[in-house]
Amino acid sequence: MSDGRTDKRRVMVVFVAWLLGWGIAQIGSAPSASAQPVGGRVSATATLSVLGGTVQHVTNGSTQAQPARDGMDLAIGDRVLTGPKSTAVITFLDGSTVTVQPDSDVQVKKADITPKKSTISVKINLGVVWARVVRLADPKSSLSLESNTATATVHDGLIGGEMSPDHFMCWTMAGPVTVTDPQGQVLMVLLPGEKTLVQPNGKNQPAPAAFSVNQSTLRVTASAGVLPLVVMDDGARVAGFVAPTIEVNHVFGSLTQANEDGTHVVQVPAGAPGPFTVVVEGVREGAFTLTLIGSFKGAKVYEQQLSGSIKKGERMKTAVTQQLDPATAAERPTARLQGGNAAPLETHTGPLPGKVLLSPMELQAVGGM
Structure with a gap:
């Protein structure tokens, strides 16, 4: 999978369905590698949609945040930052989505995607995300929500994660979620409707609890x-x-x-x-x-x-x-x-x-x- 900045000849067409008559319209295809300027992108790792509010983008290797454009491509290492009352959606090439909640900072860490298998990882630096993970033919396909404290991984389903200065929390509405520590040791497996909280450096023993956003x-x-x-x-x-x-x-x-x-x-x-x-x-x-x-x-x-x-x-x-x-x-x-x-x-x-x-x-x- 290209990270969007290397000179590869794969051209990926991304379709957008603006919910206007459910029509599916082609919004763009990358030009050929020979037509790309130096540093250009010939295929997108993912696409960013701005649902509302103030959303910023930090290019891999940079520390300077710029206003994000609705429909822009994201590459490996890119960060997305949302302000108060602001929401964005990252759509990967297999159809999996990560909704970035207000006041959040996330980074695309990995996106190895083929028609039969995908391995996606998003790091939550701060804030909350919600992910819909597409089921592919290969059971080893996965999407992980990473943090410095713990990682939540699912093969398909609906999961979320939150990173704050003193804990990592994750939950699932569909699909079992495997929670691991920074060394890759399994802490627990969450079932649909459950959440858990993990504190850094093993300060607590994670346990499942019922999950709901609103009562x-x-x-x-x-x-x-x-x-x-x-x-x-x-x-x-x-x-x-x-x-x-x-x-x-x-x-x-x-x-x-x-x-x-x-x-x-x-x-x-x-x-x-x-x-x-x-x-x-x-x-x-x-x-x-x-x-x-x-x-x-x-x-x-x-x-x-x-x-x-x-x-x-x-x-x-x-x-x-x-x-x-x-x-x-x-x-x-x-x-x-x-x-x-x-x-x-x-x-x-x-x-x-x-x-x-x-x-x-x-x-x-x-x-x-």
Whole structure:
């Protein structure tokens, strides 16, 4: 895998799906090596998307931060820094994504990627990241979240990591995570729904604990035949599925799950009034149902079912608004959900917020190209 600065002749085309009619548009391909100026990049290790706020980029070998450009290439050793209320997404060539949360500093350490196997490593210098890891044919494929204190590694799934001056924390919503110390010794294996905290120099004995971002959640279950996508209340972060059945997850602590019976589940942290926009796209013509459940600490607070008929390629949407306990509403992690309501389904024709980069490798794997 090229680091983006060596003179190799591999040309990789990266597709971007701006959620505008779910169209997949080619946004660029690297010129041939002979046409590249000295120091230019002929293939991207990864691509950076700026979802909002102030995001900076530090080139490998440099110490000077520059404003990051939405859609810019990243190379091995590059760093991404986010400011307050700022979020960015790193998309690797296999389709795996790392969402960089506000006030974070991360570095791309490794990205050896082929159509059948990938080995990706991202170092968290400070802050929080959330990763969606694509399953490839080779079971040895992996994505690791590194720190100076510990490393979390998964073969496929949804994992996160946090680095602060006094600890490293990691968690998983899907896929077992192996946690190792700086010498590579296994400390423990986390199962979905668990987190653990590791202090430097063996100051504590890591143990699993339950993981949740918000005590209030919104769970959307779509019947077979439609793909659901949830747009968060900031209008930028999305979690769900896009045609042709590709998973997208930029929302810290969310769950995106495709079931064997053709149904799809999206669960997002929901300690806010909303609105949360739910869009469904038909993958075939017919009737469908959406079941929306709002919960607090795992206990159901409200449930609503919407139904309709849809054509292949057609999109429909609803907006979910919620009521929170006024005494707890100011703190999103602990806000107590008291009720919620989804508007009637309507046809969606305009552009959607959010952006998704679709890897040619992943598109080919699902028969999309």
